[in-house]
Amino acid sequence: MVAPTMQDEIIDLNKEYTLFPWGAQAPVNPIPVTHAEGIYFYDANGKRYIDFNSQLMNVNIGHGNKHVIEAIKRQADQLQFVYPGMATDPRGKLGEKLQQIAPGTLKKTFFSLSGTEANENAFKIARQYTGRQKVLARYRSFHGQGFAAQQAGGDPRRIPNEPGVGWVVHFQDPYRYRCMFCKGLDACNLMCADHIEQTVIFEGPETIAAIILEGYSGSSGIIAPPDPAYWTKVQQICDKYGILLIVDEVMSGFGRTGKWFGVDNYPDVRPDIMTMAKGLTSGYLPLAATMVSEKIAQHFEQTPLMIGGTYAAHPMSCAAGLATIEVYEQEGLIENSAKMGEVLSKGLHELAAEHPSIGEVRGTALFHVIELVKNRETRAPMSEFNKPLTEAMKQVQAHLLSKGLYTFVRWNMVFAVPPLIINEAQLQEALSILNDALSLADKFVE
Ligand SMILES: Cc1ncc(COP(=O)(O)O)c(C=O)c1O
Structure with a gap:
């Protein structure tokens, strides 16, 4: 009999005694991760993976950053926890810092x-402040997994x-590639925005x-x-x-779009409430964090x-947040995201020129x-919305993993969301693995 490896043991214990999110348990085939850098x-x-998804689009500063690790250790030595009615040094300093960058x-x-x-609190604040009940949101969005946040995100994960x-009402999306409002036109006609106003009127603005x-x-x-x-x-x-605008920066915040926040791409906008994580x-x-206007x-x-x-404003988490923001500033990561984004965009567009399976390259x-x-x-998708992956997408995903590139493959989409510390050579390596995987998808083009 072959002795079980450490890999087998980790997977066996995880699968025997813990539950994994968003799916049936038996088919789950988790990567047993032991370290990251x-x-x-x-x-x-010991197999190395490029984290081309920053885990869950969150490890923006990359793995193993010593500045943040040291800050967490210092805070653990000093003060681990007090209840949120008390004041602490990292909490106040982080609040001040967020005010400066928001x-x-x-x-x-x-x-x-x-x-x-953060979003559930945003809804509570908006409802308490306005005395109104309803929240309007996009169908193609995700705002979390609580009963209100999940309902606000139109994402089908809410359905089960x-x-x-x-009190949530959804409206259609500004989805140029598959838009029901401007299909066949040369440019977006902004009817997607007019449709929001119509929804407001039908729902009763005062609600x-x-x-x-x-x-x-x-x-x-x-x-x-x-x-x-x-x-x-x-x-x-x-x-x-008189409706409040809540901007959810949970995924798009902290340099992901080459600016501190996604909404910074739209200077006319003044969020009343902004959420982050x-x-x-x-x-x-x-x-x-749930930030509110003055x-x-x-x-x-x-x-x-x-x-x-109980864990609102946890001192250790606040210390980690403060140190993380220092890393963005000291290492110029917001700027690197914009600069490397150009390399990524160019590389993906070059792949689109080679591979007929690519319908659209999107992002910033x-x-x-x-x-x-x-x-x-x-524009028939390679895999349907909210349906299990087709053979084509499964082959793409399996190839990427076998070559040591981890990223999100969802329906007919492959994400490219690496840590903001990535350099050009690393991006080229990832693009080259993607190139090979797309050749598999091309075989399914009809
Ligand atoms: C935009 C957005 N909002 C909210 C959330 C929920 O965040 P969490 O998983 O930390 O609850 C997510 C998670 O992916 C998200 O992408």
């Missing part, structure tokens, strides 16, 4: 532990857990507390509006009807703010996706 992680056999009049932050909580809350949008669309397929005037229109709709600590410890903060000076949680900076199609004319 820079843009790479390693399995128990857009518009965003001023005060409520800290929690996950993007989900429905009914969620009854709507907030519209929530990802600062730059993420796991639904990096589906950003082709015309930035979309955001200007959304801002105008919010202003006209993921890149805030790059996953070194869990932390999320006006909303002022409202709660005398009116009770009815949100909370180190936040890209390619959409694979069976036919460029009909």
